[in-house]
Every structure is written in C-alpha cells, then in structure tokens.
Amino acid sequence: xxxxxxxxxxxxxxxxxxxxKRHWALFVMLLPVLVYYxxxxxxxxxxxxxxxxxxxxxxxxxxxxxxxxxxxxHFKKLFTGMYFAPVxxxxxxxxxxxxxxxxxxxxxxxxMLNEIRSQKFKRxxxxxxxxxxxxxxxxxxxxxxxxxxxxRGFVNYFINQLGMDSVYFTGDPRTFRGxxxxxxxxxxxxxxxxxxxxxxxxxxxxxxDVADLDGAGRMQKIVHxxxxxxxxxxxxxxxxxxxxxxxxxxxxxxxxxNAKTLSVGDVISTYxxxxxxxxxxxxxxxxxxxxxxxxxxxxLTGSNFVFRRVSETSLF
Amino acid sequence: xxxxxxxxxxxxxxxxxxxxxxxxxxxxxxxxxxxxLLPILQVVTVSLxxxxxxxxxxxxxxxxxxxxxxxxxxxxxxxxWTAYLNTIIRSALGIVITQVLLxxxxxxxxxxxxxNRGFWTFLVLLTMYFSGGIVxxxxxxxxxxxxxxxxxxxxxxxxxxxxxxxxxxNFFEAxxxxxxxxxxxxxxSEWRVLTSIVIPLSKPVIATTALWSxxxxxxxxxxxxxxxxxxxxxxxxxxxxxxxxxxxxQDMNIMxxxxxxxxxxxxxxxxxxxxxxxxxxxxxxxxxxxxxxxGAVKG
Numbered sequence: 001x002x003x004x005x006x007x008x009x010x011x012x013x014x015x016x017x018x019x020x021k022r023h024w025a026l027f028v029m030l031l032p033v034l035v036y037y038x039x040x041x042x043x044x045x046x047x048x049x050x051x052x053x054x055x056x057x058x059x060x061x062x063x064x065x066x067x068x069x070x071x072x073x074h075f076k077k078l079f080t081g082m083y084f085a086p087v088x089x090x091x092x093x094x095x096x097x098x099x100x101x102x103x104x105x106x107x108x109x110x111x112m113l114n115e116i117r118s119q120k121f122k123r124x125x126x127x128x129x130x131x132x133x134x135x136x137x138x139x140x141x142x143x144x145x146x147x148x149x150x151x152r153g154f155v156n157y158f159i160n161q162l163g164m165d166s167v168y169f170t171g172d173p174r175t176f177r178g179x180x181x182x183x184x185x186x187x188x189x190x191x192x193x194x195x196x197x198x199x200x201x202x203x204x205x206x207x208x209d210v211a212d213l214d215g216a217g218r219m220q221k222i223v224h225x226x227x228x229x230x231x232x233x234x235x236x237x238x239x240x241x242x243x244x245x246x247x248x249x250x251x252x253x254x255x256x257x258n259a260k261t262l263s264v265g266d267v268i269s270t271y272x273x274x275x276x277x278x279x280x281x282x283x284x285x286x287x288x289x290x291x292x293x294x295x296x297x298x299x300l301t302g303s304n305f306v307f308r309r310v311s312e313t314s315l316f
Numbered sequence: 317x318x319x320x321x322x323x324x325x326x327x328x329x330x331x332x333x334x335x336x337x338x339x340x341x342x343x344x345x346x347x348x349x350x351x352x353l354l355p356i357l358q359v360v361t362v363s364l365x366x367x368x369x370x371x372x373x374x375x376x377x378x379x380x381x382x383x384x385x386x387x388x389x390x391x392x393x394x395x396x397w398t399a400y401l402n403t404i405i406r407s408a409l410g411i412v413i414t415q416v417l418l419x420x421x422x423x424x425x426x427x428x429x430x431x432n433r434g435f436w437t438f439l440v441l442l443t444m445y446f447s448g449g450i451v452x453x454x455x456x457x458x459x460x461x462x463x464x465x466x467x468x469x470x471x472x473x474x475x476x477x478x479x480x481x482x483x484x485x486n487f488f489e490a491x492x493x494x495x496x497x498x499x500x501x502x503x504x505s506e507w508r509v510l511t512s513i514v515i516p517l518s519k520p521v522i523a524t525t526a527l528w529s530x531x532x533x534x535x536x537x538x539x540x541x542x543x544x545x546x547x548x549x550x551x552x553x554x555x556x557x558x559x560x561x562x563x564x565x566q567d568m569n570i571m572x573x574x575x576x577x578x579x580x581x582x583x584x585x586x587x588x589x590x591x592x593x594x595x596x597x598x599x600x601x602x603x604x605x606x607x608x609x610x611g612a613v614k615g
Contacts, residue, residue: 137535
C-alpha cells in the first residue's frame with residue numbers, strides 16, 4: 001500500500017478532509033460500489049462468526065448462542081470427526097493430479113500454436129479449442145457421461161476395438177478422478193493457453209534472430225528463447241494454481257458426482273454444500289469454509305514467498 | 317505484427333528437420349482439435365438418430381438415418397422456452413447493473429487524487445482472497461435481505477467481481493490524461509469526463525466484461541436452485557440439469573405426444589441449449605482474448 005499523502009498530485013500538503021471536500025464528486029461515484037462490497041462481501045465475511053456459534057435462523061448471525069468448547073466445537077468435529085478427513089484427502093489428490101497434468105497442457109498448446117505460420121489454421125485451432133470453456137458444466141457433464149458411456153460412447157467403442165472390455169468411467173471409483181482431470185483439461189486448456197500466447201506475442205523478435213545467427217534449431221529456440229521469456233507468466237499462473245488447491249471446481253464435481261463415486265470424488269465444496277445447505281448444519285459448514293479459506297491463503301502466500309526467493313517473479 | 321515477421325523469417329530457412337518438426341506440430345494440433353470436437357459430434361449424432369439406431373452397438377459419430385422427433389419433442393416442451401426467457405432476462409439485467417457499477421467504481425479508483433485510494437483499492441482486492449463462503453451468503457440473501465424468489469438474488473451477489481473491476485480500472489488508467497485535460501479546462505465535472513470521454517474510449521473493455529457477465533449468467537444454476545422455488549422462474553441451466561443429469565423426463569413425456577428414446581430427447585435438449593452459444597461465440601471470441609490480454613499485460 002502506498003501512503004495517501006504521496007499520491008496527491010498537488011505538492012502542497014492537504015488535509016484528508018480537504019481532499020474529500022475537493023474530490024467529493026469522485027467519492028460519491030465510488031459510493032455505490034463500496035456499499036455493494038460492504039453488503040455482499042464484508043457482511044458475509046463477518047458472518048464467519050457463526051463458525052464459532054450454534055447458528056439458529058430466527059436468532060440471526062450475531063444473537064445465536066456460542067458453540068460448546070469455547071466456541072470451537074465445530075472445529076473439533078472437523079479435525080476429529082470421520083467425515084472431513086476423506087473429503088480433505090480427495091480434494092488434495094484431485095488438485096495435485098490437476099496441477100501435474102492440467103497445468104502444463106495450456107503451455108504446451110500455446111507453444112505449438114506459436115510455431116504455426118498459417119494465421120488461418122491458428123485461428124481455427126484456437127476457436128475450436130476455446131469452445132468448451134463457454135459451455136456450462138451442466139451440459140459438459142452430460143456430454144462427458146454420454147461419450148464415456150459403456151454402451152454407446154465412442155471412447156469405449158475404441159477400447160473394445162482394441163480387444164479390451166468396456167470401462168464405466170464415470171461410475172467407477174478407480175477411474176472417476178481421471179474423468180475429473182480429463183474433462184477439466186478438455187474444457188480449460190484452450191482458454192488457459194491465451195495467457196501464454198499473449199506472453200509469447202510480447203517476446204522481442206530480435207531474440208530469435210540472434211538465436212538463428214547462433215545456428216539454433218527450432219526446438220532449441222523454444223527451449224532457450226520462448227520458454228525462458230514466458231517464465232514470469234508461468235510462475236504467476238503456478239502461484240495462482242497453488243492458491244486454488246483447496247478451491248475445487250464445485251460446478252464440475254457436483255454435476256459428475258454420483259453415489260458410486262462419492263468415496264473418491266466428494267471434495268470440500270460439494271461436502272460444504274451438502275452439509276450446509278442440504279442438511280442445514282450452517283455453523284459446521286461455515287467452519288469448513290473458514291478452514292479452507294485459511295489453508296488457501298497459506299498456500300498462496302507460501303508459494304509466493306518461495307518464488308520470490310528463488311526467482312525474481314512473484315505475485316506480491 | 318512482429319510475430320508475422322518472425323514466422324516468415326523461420327519459413328525461409330527451413331531445413332528437412334524443421335519441416336518434420338512443423339509436420340509433427342500440425343498433426344498434434346489437428347489431433348487436439350479432433351479430441352475437442354468428437355464429443356460434440358456424438359451428441360449431435362445421437363440427437364438426430366431414430367430410436368432403433370440409438371440402441372444399437374457401434375460408433376455414433378455420424379448419423380446413419382436422421383430423425384427429428386427428439387427436436388420435435390423439445391420444441392413442444394414449454395418449460396425449456398420459459399427457462400430460456402428467464403435466462404435472457406437475468407442476463408440482460410445482470411449485464412446492465414454490472415456495467416454501471418464497474419464504470420462507477422473503476423473511474424474513481426483510476427484517479428491518483430482519489431482520497432484514501434490505496435485503502436479503497438485494498439478493500440476491493442481483499443475479496444479476491446478471502447470470503448465468507450457459501451453459507452453466510454445464503455443467510456444474507458434469505459434472512460437479512462429477503463431476496464428469495466426475486467431476480468435480485470441472482471443478479472446482485474456477483475454484480476462486481478474484484479478481478480474484473482481491476483481490469484477496467486487498469487484500462488481507464490491507461491487512457492492519456494491529455495484527453496481529459498481539455499474537457500476539464502472547459503469546466504467539465506468528473507461525471508461529464510466519465511460519460512463523454514472515458515466511456516466512449518473504453519468500448520473494448522466494455523465488450524469484454526459484458527461478455528464475461530453474459531457467460532456467467534448463462535451458465536450458472538446453483539443460485540437459482542438455492543433462491544428460486546417457483547418452477548416457472550427457473551433458469552435454463554437448472555431445467556437442463558433436471559432433464560440431463562437427474563433424468564426427470566416424465567414431465568416431458570406427459571406434456572408432449574411424440575414418442576422418442578429418452579437419450580435422443582436428452583441430446584436434442586442439449587443441442588438446443590448450446591446452439592446459440594456455438595453460433596454466436598466465434599464472432600465474440602476476439603473480445604474474450606482481448607480481455608485476457610489486458611489482464612495479462614497489466615497484471
């Protein structure tokens with residue numbers, strides 16, 4: 001944060017009140033947005049207090065009685081109960097799979113698109129690969145279920161042609177996590193590649209000319225020019241990915257999840273939804289949400305700290 | 317474009333190895349595009365196939381015989397079209413509210429002389445990293461604001477996204493001060509500067525953020541499931557969810573007279589729901605790309 005006084009364009013020192021008087025019109029413009037943030041973001045944030053209470057709908061968030069164990073009863077249930085641990089584990093495993101397989105995919109796609117000379121081919125390929133990103137998960141999930149269906153899906157047809165038995169991908173605990181990773185990749189890779197393509201378009205062409213003079217082949221230019229040049233973007237995106245390890249994709253998982261795959265696919269967001277809004281255990285669900293948010297912040301600032309140490313790039 | 321020069325340069329000096337390399341990349345990209353398209357091909361095929369073909373074992377990537385009865389059924393099914401209308405209403409309202417708030421918020425935050433600018437910016441940015449979570453939001457809307465069964469419950473909670481606000485602010489900041497100076501000398505107020513100079517210059521960012529809103533409103537369903545209990549006010553995705561994923565086809569079968577395979581019906585519903593997206597999207601795509609670029613450059 002910069003100090004307010006330093007941002008004032010006038011060299012003459014001005015009192016804060018004086019500044020507001022002079023620029024009241026500007027502040028009045030900002031007011032509706034501030035009111036929006038206070039009502040729809042800061043008021044719910046203060047609602048975190050119910051994680052330490054036994055929320056009763058009629059009493060409201062602030063008048064509800066405190067929970068047992070000095071208000072920590074819900075956290076005790078969270079850490080010692082048998083329900084949260086598997087959900088936490090599922091979330092971690094699925095997110096780590098996603099980072100391992102899904103994170104490099106858009107970088108690879110962008111590198112390939114960047115090597116394409118024909119602008120027409122490039123445009124068509126981009127249009128096709130972004131497309132699934134704009135379709136809702138409700139629709140995408142039913143497409144995934146249809147395509148992977150053991151009776152009619154083309155994936156199982158090809159598997160049968162290779163002489164193997166059909167696999168019920170979306171209903172088998174052994175394959176369900178793979179379905180989540182694969183379908184996420186199918187939807188997001190094209191869209192996520194845009195950021196890396198944008199970074200590549202900012203590379204100084206002279207760097208390639210110099211590499212040419214040194215006799216570098218195309219692969220060498222990718223490794224020694226393109227990849228190092230987009231490294232800052234890769235690091236920033238990686239820090240974001242680390243920060244969202246706990247933020248599983250509710251829309252994706254909830255629409256694909258079924259009774260058979262609950263044991264491997266139930267993640268924090270689907271669990272919070274089920275416990276909080278279906279079973280109406282508001283306080284416990286809020287405690288789960290708070291725990292998730294704190295872990296996310298630790299992961300984000302932690303990975304940011306590491307990258308600030310080992311490289312020159314960091315988020316803040 | 318610098319990029320084109322570079323590619324032409326590469327092309328002139330192609331060796332045999334380079335040609336092989338290019339070939340492999342083209343082949344890989346064609347494969348990626350095919351993987352993206354095949355699932356949609358199967359959906360379209362099943363939606364167009366008659367009963368007996370859908371039940372047969374085999375590849376369903378190209379229709380062998382065409383039957384439109386699935387579509388006939390969808391066309392007769394009123395709730396889909398009501399839901400379509402509801403989605404259009406919520407999207408239009410949502411986009412207008414979001415755009416007004418974005419302009420009103422981004423303009424002051426882009427001015428260095430806004431008092432306590434750092435603090436107000438921080439207040440907005442904090443919401444990107446910390447939130448109350450789904451339950452306190454639910455309590456806010458149902459208990460304190462009493463917005464259940466109103467369109468406001470769908471439109472207001474996500475009206476201003478912090479990331480989007482920062483993108484618009486960055487765009488406004490990049491507008492040269494000199495353009496505003498002359499108007500200010502003529503005594504124009506902040507309001508005049510915003511409406512007659514800044515907004516007309518910001519069409520790209522307005523198009524991009526409006527499209528983000530459109531995609532958001534078109535694709536969400538959870539808020540509608542939580543806050544709307546009147547089925548005649550359901551949005552498209554929620555009705556689709558009931559038909560596609562929860563298999564609630566009885567209504568559809570009772571309400572219409574055509575007899576169709578359930579899966580054909582489902583897939584026809586699916587195609588009808590994504591058709592507008594797929595038809596419009598190639599034309600609007602460049603605005604999404606532009607938005608990501610604005611965000612990527614300024615961070």
